[in-house]
Amino acid sequence: MAVRIAATKVRIGRVGQDLQVVIPQEMLKSLHLREGDLVALHKQANGVLIKPQPVVDPDDILSPEESSLIAKARREMREGKYVTLAQVEYDLAHKRSPRRRKTA
Numbered sequence: 837m838a839v840r841i842a843a844t845k846v847r848i849g850r851v852g853q854d855l856q857v858v859i860p861q862e863m864l865k866s867l868h869l870r871e872g873d874l875v876a877l878h879k880q881a882n883g884v885l886i887k888p889q890p891v892v893d894p895d896d897i898l899s900p901e902e903s904s905l906i907a908k909a910r911r912e913m914r915e916g917k918y919v920t921l922a923q924v925e926y927d928l929a930h931k932r933s934p935r936r937r938k939t940a
Contacts, residue, residue, distance in 0.1 A: 859886070 847860040859869075867888055869875070878885040898906070912918060 857886075 847863055849860060850858045852858055864870070869888055874889040874891055876887045876889040878887070
């Protein structure tokens with residue numbers, strides 16, 4: 837039984853003046869990294885693993901209040917307390933203006 841070992845090309849980077857590590861261009865292209873992208877650094881016994889780090893848009897993160905509202909909505913939906921979109925659209929289309937009181 838032959839064992840196949842994956843051969844990887846070793847590329848040499850350089851530690852710059854401000855202790856910045858320069859990653860070879862072909863590696864950057866293969867990882868789809870550009871200047872300014874974030875990377876995660878993981879210390880390992882035999883070196884450092886560098887992985888692309890996706891950025892999360894702060895607008896995509898819910899506040900505690902928003903999270904509690906979503907949890908409440910899910911709970912109410914499980915209990916059968918919900919209104920369909922069709923019902924909301926109907927109510928909006930047939931909204932009656934409030935009656936005005938006559939004042940003297």
